[in-house]
Amino acid sequence: xxxxxxxxxxxxxxxxxxxxxxxxxxxxxxxxxxxxxxxxxxxxxxxxxxxxxxxxxxxxxxxxxxxxxxxxxxxxxxxxxxxxxxxxxxxxxxxxxxxxxxxxxxxxxxxxxxxxxxxxxxxxxxxxxxxxxxxxxxxxxxxxxxxxxxxxxxxxxxxxxxxxxxxxxxxxxxxxxxxxxxxxxxxxxxxxxxxxxxxx
Amino acid sequence: xxxxxxxxxxxxxxxxxxxxxxxxxxxxxxxxxxxxxxxxxxxxxxxxxxxxxxxxxxxxxxxxxxxxxxxxxxxxxxxxxxxxxxxxxxxxxxxxxxxxxxxxxxxxxxxxxxxxxxxxxxxxxxxxxxxxxxxxxxxxxxxxxxxxxxxxxxxxxxxxxxxxxxxxxxxxxxxxxxxxxx
Numbered sequence: 001x002x003x004x005x006x007x008x009x010x011x012x013x014x015x016x017x018x019x020x021x022x023x024x025x026x027x028x029x030x031x032x033x034x035x036x037x038x039x040x041x042x043x044x045x046x047x048x049x050x051x052x053x054x055x056x057x058x059x060x061x062x063x064x065x066x067x068x069x070x071x072x073x074x075x076x077x078x079x080x081x082x083x084x085x086x087x088x089x090x091x092x093x094x095x096x097x098x099x100x101x102x103x104x105x106x107x108x109x110x111x112x113x114x115x116x117x118x119x120x121x122x123x124x125x126x127x128x129x130x131x132x133x134x135x136x137x138x139x140x141x142x143x144x145x146x147x148x149x150x151x152x153x154x155x156x157x158x159x160x161x162x163x164x165x166x167x168x169x170x171x172x173x174x175x176x177x178x179x180x181x182x183x184x185x186x187x188x189x190x191x192x193x194x195x196x197x198x199x200x
Numbered sequence: 201x202x203x204x205x206x207x208x209x210x211x212x213x214x215x216x217x218x219x220x221x222x223x224x225x226x227x228x229x230x231x232x233x234x235x236x237x238x239x240x241x242x243x244x245x246x247x248x249x250x251x252x253x254x255x256x257x258x259x260x261x262x263x264x265x266x267x268x269x270x271x272x273x274x275x276x277x278x279x280x281x282x283x284x285x286x287x288x289x290x291x292x293x294x295x296x297x298x299x300x301x302x303x304x305x306x307x308x309x310x311x312x313x314x315x316x317x318x319x320x321x322x323x324x325x326x327x328x329x330x331x332x333x334x335x336x337x338x339x340x341x342x343x344x345x346x347x348x349x350x351x352x353x354x355x356x357x358x359x360x361x362x363x364x365x366x367x368x369x370x371x372x373x374x375x376x377x378x379x380x381x382x
Contacts, residue, residue: 013203020207021214028218061223068227068304072234072261073350075298076306110313111294111354113267120262128255130266135293135356171263175294175354176313 036066043185047091047193048083048172050185070120077182081109083172088193094168096161098198100149102170104191105142108181109174111135114147114191116159118166125153125160132157149193227303231348234261235274246282246378248273248349250371253358268352269364271371275299275347277326281379283337284324286351289370290317293354297374299324302344323379332379349376 042051051063067074074082087093088100102114115131116123122130132147138157139145148155149170151163161168172191174181181188237260243249250271254264275282289295289312296311297320310320323337326345351374355363 016204016207017210020211024211024214025218027211027215029222031215032219032222064304065223065226068230069262071263072230072304073298073300073348075296075309075352079296079309079311113265113354115266117263121259122254122256122264122266124256130256133267133293133354133358135354136358173265176311 032065035062036069045083045186045188045190047087047089048085048190050081050083052077079176081174081177081182081185083174083185083190084169085172085193086167086169088195090195092195094149094161094170094193095198096151096163096165096168098150099196101194101196102147102149102159102191103145103194105144105189107134107174108178108188109134110176110178112172112174114159115171115173116149116161117169117171118162118164120167120169123160123162125162127153127160129153129158129160132159231300231302231304231346235346235348238272238274243273245274245276246376248374248376250368250374252364252368265352267354267358269355269358269367269371270353271349271351271374273349273374273376275324275342275349275376276345277324277329277342277347278345279378281326281329281332282324283375283377283379284322284340284349285373285375285377286320286322287370287373288312288315288317288320289353289367291356292367293356295351295353295370297351298349299340299342300348300350301342302346302348307342307347308340324376349374 042049051066071082074080094100111134113131113133137145137147145157147157147159149159149161151161152158153160170193238249239245241260248271252269254266254268286297292312294311296309298309299307301307321335321337322340323331323334324347325331325339325341327343331339351371353367353371355367357363
């Protein structure tokens with residue numbers, strides 16, 4: 001009886017230390033992810049977000065780690081400005097059950113592209129269409145453009161979202177932005193992301 | 201409560217250690233995973249591989265740029281400096297050449313806005329390497345033994361066969377080789 005109680009106590013202590021180890025690792029990982037996503041320096045322009053210091057040696061350790069995990073081999077801001085959006089203009093998460101129009105005009109940069117991702121990877125589709133660029137997008141007579149974002153990629157400049165749920169995001173890349181653009185990222189006229197309709 | 205103090209302190213210390221270890225180690229680990237994946241798909245260390253636009257499912261890294269035609273190489277400078285030769289194209293929508301350190305920091309990036317069309321020549325120097333006779337090459341000092349080369353190009357009409365062929369020809373001209381001489 002006494003031996004059984006002693007064994008139970010030892011097992012209980014061992015479980016306590018194992019639990020402490022698991023909690024310690026979880027807190028370590030969780031706090032790092034929190035710091036990357038919440039504490040990493042970035043600029044918001046509407047529902048678009050652009051991180052500071054991407055790719056450069058001057059980047060903070062948190063930006064470097066975040067880029068290494070979610071955007072490996074990104075170029076520095078002197079060469080490219082990256083924006084991402086995960087919601088429409090009303091703050092609702094993008095979903096393949098809805099249709100969107102992403103619209104805008106020319107951007108102050110040499111070349112730009114807009115690309116759709118699910119869970120950080122390209123969205124497979126029969127057309128193998130993943131993006132539109134400044135040199136490939138169909139425009140109105142005044143130079144403005146509209147991308148139709150929906151499950152099948154139907155419509156003018158149609159970009160497929162697929163049918164699977166997941167973390168959907170748009171990435172807007174500005175390659176060789178004009179001088180001063182990086183400093184005024186928060187004030188750029190960004191593309192609008194407007195929800196049109198949704199399946200029941 | 202006294203019995204919980206030890207595990208609690210242990211949990212806290214482990215949390216701090218995990219946070220710091222991942223913070224500074226993750227870039228190297230991410231780079232190594234990327235290198236391993238690329239080498240699995242063909243090529244060898246210090247060997248440049250030209251690639252066409254990626255398809256969904258074939259990405260090496262998250263948030264891959266779907267418009268990129270490029271050339272890449274996993275670089276190992278442990279055996280000495282390397283020469284890097286490339287060809288700057290004319291009329292591309294965009295072209296750049298980037299060398300990254302092992303921790304993913306950008307060491308250098310040059311583009312077709314910085315350089316005239318035609319051949320460009322570099323000398324990659326790792327830790328402790330001396331330039332020797334640089335032979336008119338631009339020096340790139342890499343602070344880590346391992347590094348990564350990525351040449352990116354975009355076309356005005358990426359679906360145009362002639363434009364794509366010209367771009368791929370330019371990318372296949374990128375070369376790495378051991379530096380010789382004193």
